Amino acid sequence: MLNWMQWLPENVSTYGGDIDSIIRTIWYLTVAWFFITIGTLAAFLILYRRRAGRRASYVKGERLREAAWVLVPVVVVVILDLWLDLLGAPVWAKVKIERPQADLSIQVTGKQFNWEVVYPGPDGRFGTADDRRLLDELHVPVGKPVRIVLKSKDVIHSFFLPNFRLKQDMVPGRAIEGWFEATKPGKYELPCAELCGFGHSGMKGWLYVHPPAEYEKWVKEQWPSA
Numbered sequence: 001m002l003n004w005m006q007w008l009p010e011n012v013s014t015y016g017g018d019i020d021s022i023i024r025t026i027w028y029l030t031v032a033w034f035f036i037t038i039g040t041l042a043a044f045l046i047l048y049r050r051r052a053g054r055r056a057s058y059v060k061g062e063r064l065r066e067a068a069w070v071l072v073p074v075v076v077v078v079i080l081d082l083w084l085d086l087l088g089a090p091v092w093a094k095v096k097i098e099r100p101q102a103d104l105s106i107q108v109t110g111k112q113f114n115w116e117v118v119y120p121g122p123d124g125r126f127g128t129a130d131d132r133r134l135l136d137e138l139h140v141p142v143g144k145p146v147r148i149v150l151k152s153k154d155v156i157h158s159f160f161l162p163n164f165r166l167k168q169d170m171v172p173g174r175a176i177e178g179w180f181e182a183t184k185p186g187k188y189e190l191p192c193a194e195l196c197g198f199g200h201s202g203m204k205g206w207l208y209v210h211p212p213a214e215y216e217k218w219v220k221e222q223w224p225s226a
């Protein structure tokens with residue numbers, strides 16, 4: 001069978017698979033409903049087409065048997081919806097609520113039209129002398145949870161890591177936390193996913209996921225004295 005998920009960018013985050021499984025379930029349900037409704041419509045068009053000697057009748061839909069054509073699908077859709085909520089709740093909790101303990105925190109501030117990246121440095125605190133600022137690039141180690149703090153200087157931007165199934169709005173006046181853990185080293189795209197002005201389409205950065213030794217080397221280069 002054709003694997004439709006192939007068109008999604010490669011998943012390289014620990015929770016990406018959970019999100020993909022929700023997307024897949026929603027997709028199968030929607031496709032099934034599409035064929036059921038279009039199939040029923042087509043069947044009725046053929047079965048009840050105009051024929052000699054058959055008069056059309058006006059159906060008001062007042063009798064329960066008639067109304068059932070609407071009520072039964074409504075009940076089924078509501079049940080499926082609740083089922084999706086049930087499937088989605090633990091995934092939402094994993095991604096947004098139960099954040100794992102992270103050694104590395106990175107602050108990313110969106111502005112028209114760049115990502116300003118701040119590393120707290122060896123003291124682990126933002127706003128101190130050993131902070132390191134980068135533009136449009138992030139460096140993280142593979143296999144370690146990374147905490148991100150997202151801010152905006154001007155309008156709403158959206159921090160989007162397609163390969164990690166992570167997308168989070170950055171709202172002026174707020175510091176929004178998130179996290180991810182990479183499963184594979186590489187260079188991954190970081191586009192802005194919220195139309196934020198004339199330069200929006202060019203607002204792009206890169207996330208570099210390094211193997212442990214390579215990451216240590218990068219850290220030493222940034223903070224040679226530490």
Ligand SMILES: [Cu+2]
Binds near residue numbers: 110113
């Ligand atoms: Cu933007």
